Amino acid sequence: MEGCGSMEVVSGHERHFHVCNALIDMYAKCGNVLSGRLVFEEMAERDLSTWNSMICGFISNELLDSAVQLFGGLKLEGIKPDVITFNMLMDAYFRMGLCDEASKVFEQIEAPDIISWTTLISGYSRAGKYATCLIIFKDMVNGGGIFPDVDSLSLILVSCRHLRALMCGKAIHGYGIKTQQPGGRFYRSAGPALMTMYARCDSFHYARTVFALMDRSDVVAWNAMILAFVESESRDLAPECFGEMQRSDIRNDQTTISTVLPVCDLNHGKQIHAYATKHIFHTSVAVWNSVIHMYSMCGKIEAAYSVFTTAKTRDLVTWNAMIRGFGMHRLAQAALNLLQDMKRVGVHADALTFTSVLSACHHSGLVEEGIELFESMTGEYGFVPRMEHYSCVVNMLARVGRLEAAINFIHQMPLELDKSVWGALLTACLDQQNVEVGKLAAEKLIQLEPERAGHYVALYSIYAEAGRWDDAVKVRKEMEGRGSVKPSGQSWITIGN
Secondary structure (H helix, E strand, O other): OOOOOHHHHHHHOOOOHHHHHHHHHHHOOOOHHHHHHHHHHOOOOOHHHHHHHHHHHHHHHOOHHHHHHHHHHHHHOOOOOOHHHHHHHHHHHHEEEEEEEHHHHHOOOOOHHHHHHHHHHHHHHHOOOHHHHHHHHHHHHOOOOOOOHHHHHHHHHHHHHOOHHHHHHHHHHHHHHHHHHOOOHHHHHHHHHHHHHHOOOOOOHHHHHHHHHOOOOHHOOOOOOOHHHHOOOOOOOOOOHHHHHHEEEEEEEEHHHHHHHHHHHHHHHHHHHHHHHHHHHHHHHHHHHHHHHHHOOOOOHHHHHHHHHHOOOOOOOHHHHHHHHHHOOOOOOHHHHHHHHHHOOOOOOHHHHHHHHHHHHHHHOOOHHHHHHHHHHHHHOOOOHHHHHHHHHHHHHHHHHHHHHHHHHHHOOOOOOOOOHHHHHHHHHHHOOOOOHHHHHHHHHHOOOOOOOHHHHHHHHHHHHHHHHHHHHHHHHHHHHHHOOOOOOOOOEEEOO
């Protein structure tokens, strides 16, 4: 790669670790990781920092398999990895979606540092395993001998937000105020996460209080406030907050636009779309994605498709937004056609893509087409179906009355069934008043979540609709005996004194 160095440099300095390591790092930052690998291979000797530089280069360029393979080579060379190596390997596994492998790497670290713990929490957070994040955080502060920094506190607030764990979030808030550096550093860094956590937990007055403590001239604070509106019951106020931001002469960015658009009505959405087109945001793929979503939600699928076709750049989210829009409007064939277009231009579908298309087939009644797509996921697209895709197929079959086929499909599933599959079957049985299959689904749900009163209520309803009152009474007594009620929230994390 011209302009990023010359291989002639290596011949005279191949034994100088710091020179070669710097070259590897430079090539990786230039996106020319293959030249970096050539430097690595031509080195007569390599130290641990060399291996770390090369592994880091692979990861930063999303060559995750190569990073993992190189780690194996490091071990074969007899070089002992350090905490930096393990932290990078954890990150690679998490990016590959291999949470268990990442966790095994963490267990090999003799003395995990704050980056190790933060990488572990961040990885599980990206995987949507927020309850696990809280457990890890508890282990870190109570047994790991590590004091959380503002980054780890912000991460755990994200988990509190998704779990609606208000008391836990308040505990983190209090700890942050008590321990972080003065001068508003905690609010500058963790303020956005705090605001959205409070809003998600229906404590909007706390979100406003945090906003008042932040720098009101900072676009990040305003973006967080808009997101707080979006994630609360007051989402219709998000466009008004955007207007107030403009009146305050705060320069908004693409995050502002892409955050507010999905909750706009058609009138506000058109205005913000025009604003984005007039300003520099017309080049932002994130903004285009939000415009597509807004028009789809407002019933203007033609306008959404027009934006899609004229977008100068498209990423996977763009394709998914348009496919999801077609699904909302029960245009399953259009969604299927767009999936083929994705494949033709070399865009790899992800889990959300297939969920959206399968859902479109379900809502449009294209059962056979949906099943055909499901069966082609592994062979044609190289994607192993996940639980949500199995659930879509069960839903498709059950909703058209093919309960026996749905049961047979469930019995052939290679995954351990979760509540989404049995819940889809139970919903269909309630609609069709199928007692026996509904009883099976409800009992499976009760086994999975014995504390959830809703499952008992569903089974009670099935028996009651069928006139089987003795069985209905038994279910009610069992529910009362188990005390199946929604537990009140409580905080179990203790930090410091």
